[in-house]
Every structure is written in C-alpha cells, then in structure tokens.
Amino acid sequence: MSEFETADIEREASRCVRPPRVAxxxxxxECRSHTTLRMGNSTLVLGRVLHAAVDEDHLVDGRPSSESLRPLTRLGGDEWGTLGEVPHLNRIPYEEPGAPDGQP
Structure with missing residues (x-):
C-alpha cells in the first residue's frame, strides 16, 4: 500500500534516486541505503546522502533554519519528536587559535 495515496500527499520525481519524494x-x-542494524525489535537504517536541497524561504545566512522549518522526527513505533527550544551557542571558528585541529 502506498503511503502517498493513503495520506493523499502529492509526489514528484527525485533527482538522484528512483523513489519519488514529497512535492x-x-x-x-535523497539517500542510498548504506547499512541496516537490528536493535531489539527495531531497525536502524543508515544512508548516504546523494542530494540535499532546502527551500530558499527556510535559509538564514545560507543555512537551514531550525526555527523556520520546525522539523518533525520519527522516533519509532507511534512516537514522534519535535525540537522544542533551540539554544544558540557561538562556535569557535576553525581558523581561530585554540580551535581543535580539523574541527569546525
């Protein structure tokens, strides 16, 4: 049974993979399966990202905005999660003295 049809969600062709995406x-x-790991009665699926795109309306300074996107995560079973409050902490830029080697 198609989740697209069941949920009445419009789909469109993906750029790099065969399955369609949510329009x-x-x-x-768009990911290609890399590894699956059985964990109890669940399966953890790891994939390699082949293509990523973000609607420009949800970019701030060229980066996706968590506050604007308000992502919803699938935790497992019937459980879902949201971000709640998103704290902002300044990172040490890679170029500055004191930053760990190779760490942004």
Whole structure:
C-alpha cells in the first residue's frame, strides 16, 4: 500500500534516486541505503546522502533554519519528536587559535 495515496500527499520525481519524494517538502534528502542494524525489535537504517536541497524561504545566512522549518522526527513505533527550544551557542571558528585541529 502506498503511503502517498493513503495520506493523499502529492509526489514528484527525485533527482538522484528512483523513489519519488514529497512535492511540498521544504527539505529534501535523497539517500542510498548504506547499512541496516537490528536493535531489539527495531531497525536502524543508515544512508548516504546523494542530494540535499532546502527551500530558499527556510535559509538564514545560507543555512537551514531550525526555527523556520520546525522539523518533525520519527522516533519509532507511534512516537514522534519535535525540537522544542533551540539554544544558540557561538562556535569557535576553525581558523581561530585554540580551535581543535580539523574541527569546525
């Protein structure tokens, strides 16, 4: 049974993978399966991102805005998660003295 049809969601062709993507999605990650790990009665799926795109309306200074996107995560079973409050902490830029080697 198609989740697209069941949920009445419009789909469109993906750029790099065969399965279609959600047409109205503000963020697209097209992935190829890399590894699956059984964890109890669940499966952790790891993928390699082949294509990523973000709607320009949800970019701030060239980066995706968590506050604007308000992502919803699938935790497992019938459980879902949201970000809640997003604290902003300044990172040490790579170029500055005192930054760990190779760490942004």
């Amino acid at each position: 109205a999605s503000h963020v697209v990650l």
